[in-house]
Amino acid sequence: xxxxxxVVTVDKPVETVFAYLSDFETTxxxxxxxxxxxxVEGDGGPGTRYQNTSSFAGRETELxxxxxxxxxxxxxQLRGENKTVTALDTMTFRAADGGTEVxxxxxxxxxxxxxxxxxxxxxxxxxxxxxxxxxxxEALQKL
Numbered sequence: 001x002x003x004x005x006x007v008v009t010v011d012k013p014v015e016t017v018f019a020y021l022s023d024f025e026t027t028x029x030x031x032x033x034x035x036x037x038x039x040v041e042g043d044g045g046p047g048t049r050y051q052n053t054s055s056f057a058g059r060e061t062e063l064x065x066x067x068x069x070x071x072x073x074x075x076x077q078l079r080g081e082n083k084t085v086t087a088l089d090t091m092t093f094r095a096a097d098g099g100t101e102v103x104x105x106x107x108x109x110x111x112x113x114x115x116x117x118x119x120x121x122x123x124x125x126x127x128x129x130x131x132x133x134x135x136x137x138e139a140l141q142k143l
Contacts, residue, residue, distance in 0.1 A: 002108045002122060004129035010140040011099040014073045017140055018093050021102065022076040024050045024065065030139035032131045035060060045070045052080060056124070063087060085110050104136065 010017065020026055022044060027034040035053040042048025048067040053060055063080035065087075070076055073093055080087035088107045093100055108125065 001110075002125050003105065004108075004125055004132075005103065005105045006129055006133040006136075007101060007103050008133060008137045008140065009096055009099060009101045010137065010143075012140055012143050014093050014095050014100045016143050017100040017102060018073050018076070020140065020143055021091055021093075021136075022070060024052075024067075024078060026139070027052070030132070030135040032135050033128050037065075040064075042067065050078070056128070061085075065089075084112065100140075102136070102140075104132070 025037050025039055027037045031054075033054045033056055035055055037050050037052045040049040040051050044067070046067050046069060050065040050067075052063045052065055054063070055061075061082060061084075063082045063085070065078040065080040068077040068079050068088075075090065075092050077088070077090045080089065086109045090105045092103045092105075095101075106129070
C-alpha cells in the first residue's frame, strides 16, 4: 500500500474550506492529476458517487468514488476503485489560529499484477502528493 499524507493550513473558516473540499467535483481545480470529476448520483453525503478521470504515469485512468463519511466541518472520506487499485481518501478539518488545518490522507492499494510493480510508483505518488498539496493550498487561499 502507498500512503500520501499532507497538511495544509489556510486563513479561511472551517465551514468554507469544508464546503469547498467536500464538493468532490472541485478536484479539477486543486488536484493537478485530475482530468475530470463528475457527480453521478447523490446529495454529497454517504453513498454519493463520483466518476473521476485522472492522469497518472502518462496514462488516464478512471475510478468510481463513493462517499463513505461526511461529518460537516470535521471529516470527508471517499473510497475509489477500479480494476487495478482501491483508493481511500480522507480529509480531516480543524480550526487552527483563526483559519483551518486540513489533513489530506490518500491510501492506494493495488490489485492483481499491478501489486508487483507498486514499488516503482512510490516516487510518482510522492510527486503527486506534493503537487496536490500545493494546488489545494492555492485553491483554498482564493476562497
